[in-house]
Amino acid sequence: MLERDFFQGPACQVAPLLIGKKLVRSYNGQRLAGIITETEAYQGTEDQACHARVGKTKRNQVMFGEAGHAYVYFTYGMHWMLNIVTDKVDTPAAVLIRAIFPIEGLEAMSQNRPTSAFTKSWLNGPAKLTQALRLDGTINGYDLCSTEKELYLEDGVEVPAQALRLSPRIGLGSTPEPWLSKLWRWELDWNIASTIINQKTGF
Numbered sequence: 001m002l003e004r005d006f007f008q009g010p011a012c013q014v015a016p017l018l019i020g021k022k023l024v025r026s027y028n029g030q031r032l033a034g035i036i037t038e039t040e041a042y043q044g045t046e047d048q049a050c051h052a053r054v055g056k057t058k059r060n061q062v063m064f065g066e067a068g069h070a071y072v073y074f075t076y077g078m079h080w081m082l083n084i085v086t087d088k089v090d091t092p093a094a095v096l097i098r099a100i101f102p103i104e105g106l107e108a109m110s111q112n113r114p115t116s117a118f119t120k121s122w123l124n125g126p127a128k129l130t131q132a133l134r135l136d137g138t139i140n141g142y143d144l145c146s147t148e149k150e151l152y153l154e155d156g157v158e159v160p161a162q163a164l165r166l167s168p169r170i171g172l173g174s175t176p177e178p179w180l181s182k183l184w185r186w187e188l189d190w191n192i193a194s195t196i197i198n199q200k201t202g203f
Contacts, residue, residue: 002153004145007067007086011041011093014086016186019164022156023100025133026149032109032133034100034123035156040169041184042083043093048179049172052092062141063092070151072130072140079127080136084144098170099124099187102132109133163192 002021007014018039025032042050051060051073062071063085071083071094087093100123102109109132110117123129130136135151144152166183 004068011043011086011095012184015039015041015095018095019186019188020157020159022154024154025151027134030105030108032105034102036097037101037188038099039186040096040098049175063094064090068145070139070142072137080130081126082130082135098126100129163189165189
């Protein structure tokens with residue numbers, strides 16, 4: 001399990017380090033897990049794409065707390081999004097987990113999210129992975145460094161620098177520059193990623 005200090009840097013520092021880590025969900029006594037393949041960073045009240053831009057609210061207060069906690073919010077009236085709080089207390093920052101490569105508990109995840117099960121696009125979106133892992137608002141504020149181990153991260157696979165692609169964050173709407181174009185999205189090149197994961201995990 002990753003320790004607290006792993007999460008205590010700025011979001012744009014932690015986000016690329018999360019690529020290749022294993023996200024683990026313990027649900028009904030079973031491990032559901034996947035390798036993180038895509039992340040986005042949101043940093044501080046100055047970041048106009050970040051929920052913290054409006055200051056502390058009931059919705060975003062978890063972002064202002066201790067690093068290593070889950071910030072889970074509801075969006076578009078239908079989807080849950082999993083973020084991991086980073087940086088120092090009172091410095092609101094979080095990393096959105098946008099995609100995982102499922103490697104454990106596939107049958108259970110396919111029941112949770114039967115659409116496109118076992119295909120390339122199965123869990124390549126933030127709402128897709130929360131559905132497969134049965135994550136919702138009850139997880140908001142959960143300590144990923146807790147010994148209860150309901151949701152946590154482990155070391156996964158080593159990712160070479162050439163396997164990472166940088167791009168602007170997705171779905172920011174009318175967010176002004178320079179925030180709209182900041183290269184704060186990290187993604188594993190799929191061809192390289194699948195090869196690395198298959199070699200390291202046998203999947």
